[in-house]
Amino acid sequence: MSDLLGVAVLGAGRMGADHVRRIGETVGGARVVAVADPDTARAEAAAAGRDGVTVHHEALAALSAPGVDAVLVASPEAAHEEALLAACARGLPVLCEKPLTPDPASALRVVEAEAGLGRRLIQVGFMRRYDAEYAALKSLLDSGTLGRPLLLHCRHRNVASPPHFTSSMLISSSVSHEIDAARWLLRQEITAVTVVRPTPSAHAPRGLLDPQLVLFETSGGAVVDVEVFVNCGFGYEVRCEAVCERGTAQLGDAHAMVVRTAGHAREDVAQDYVTRFADAYDREVRAWVTAARRGRVTGPSAWDGYAAAAVAEAGGTALREGRRAAVEMAGRPAFYG
Template identity: 90%
Template sequence: MSDLLGVAVLGAGHMGADHVRRIGGRVGGARVVAVADPDTARAEAAVAGREGVSVHREALAALSAPGVDAVLVASPEAAHEEALLAACARGLPVLCEKPLTPDAVSALRVVEAEARLGRRLLQVGFMRRYDTEYAALKTLLDSGRLGRPLLLHCRHRNVSSPPHFTSSMLISSSVSHEIDATRWLLGQEITAVTVMRPTPSEQAPRGLLDPQLVLFETDRGAVVDVEVFVNCGFGYEVRCEAVCERGSARLGDPHAVVVHEAGHVREDVAQDYLTRFADAYDREVRAWVDGARRGRVTGPSAWDGYAAAAVAEAGVAALRDGARTVVEMAERPALYG
């Protein structure tokens, strides 16, 4: 490997293009050497002004391009499994944007493929673990100062949802972050999911069940509620409060400049996740690059991706059936012990 980690970026959409800008810019130690996207014009635009980057229509062609040492997957989720299995076969470390794959069955196939290798190559992009506020909350909960966590109150709001968004995607796409945050912050597994459906907002597209209230139960008796509202209209908000035996702690309160002017008070609200979690994405990719250069992958694992998929599937079933749904999970391979 050269001094710089050569990265193939799969997918040149909103997320992929942002990662291309990040690598070699705000994150050192790596450079983009290949980009793949079925829309090659979009891929060309993402790497405009960068020298020595090959553009490909097919993901597997990018993996085989000269100088590729690692892979960043930011393509649509349906394309993840093929790319992940191919990267494993080549021994390439991977940072894969969530979800790992579209469902628990395919996610488990990826887990089993990596387990057969006997070493970790895959990291899933649950970037909240790299957010300074989430990290501080994790440290506080792990210290035991506040006693045992009893409840988590979570809020996840978006300005508007993409045209293709479905009611189930509020859970499988949006709430997947709260699934991972719950498992990570509490160190507990989610065992059951219930979904409550208020009357949909008039701002939601016709047929979209938005907002939703998602309830998790854990294997150590904690209860988590997640308000997910993807057409709130005013901004992007992520908040979390941990209620413990001897106190509580909250993250996500606004920290922007507050302007008092002409009889009004104004405070800016982030409009998307790339703004709210810009620093977390930088930290995540920087840690992945540093680890990959040393032959180590230490972030959220393929097993974490599988667990999120299994919980999300239970959540979608709970949404559909209107009943509390038990989470079914495979046995954890020793690699992730």
């Protein structure tokens, strides 16, 4: 391996293109050597102005490009399993944007493939673990200062949903971040899901059940509620309040600038996740690059990706059938500790 980690970026949509920029301009220790996207014009646009980057129509061709030491997967979720298994077969460390795969069965196949290698190669892109506010909340809860966590109150709001969004994707795509954050913050597994469906907003696309209130029960007796509203219209907001035996702690309120002038106060609201979590993405990719250059992978594991998929599947059942749904998970391999 050269001094710089050679990265193949699979997918040149908004997230993939942003990672190409991030690696090229913000994160040290790495360079993009290949970009793949079925839309080669989009891949060429992402790679424009960067020397030594090859462009590919097929993801697997990019993995075999000269100089590839690691892989960043930012393609649509249906393409993740093939890319992850191919990277594992080549011994390449991977940062995979969430979800790991579209469903628990395929996620478990990836887990089993990695466990069979006897070493970690895959990190899942649950970037909230790298956000300064979330990290501070995690440290506070782990310290025990506030006592045992009893409740997490969460909000997840987007300006508008993508055209392809379905009602179940509010859970599998949006709330997947809260699934991982809850497991990580509480150090507990989610054991059951209930979804409450208010009358949809008039601004939601026809047939989309938006907003939703998603309730998680955990193995330690905590309860997590998540308001997910992907067509709120005014901005992107993520908030979380931990209610513990001896106090509470809340994040998300202090992130925006407040301007006071001429007898009025105005608070700017971020319009998307790329803006709100820009620093977290930088920290996440920097940590991945640093670990990969040392032959290691840290951060959220393939098992965390599988767990999120299993909870999301239970959430989809709860949404469709209007009942509490238990989370069904395979036994955790000893490999993951």
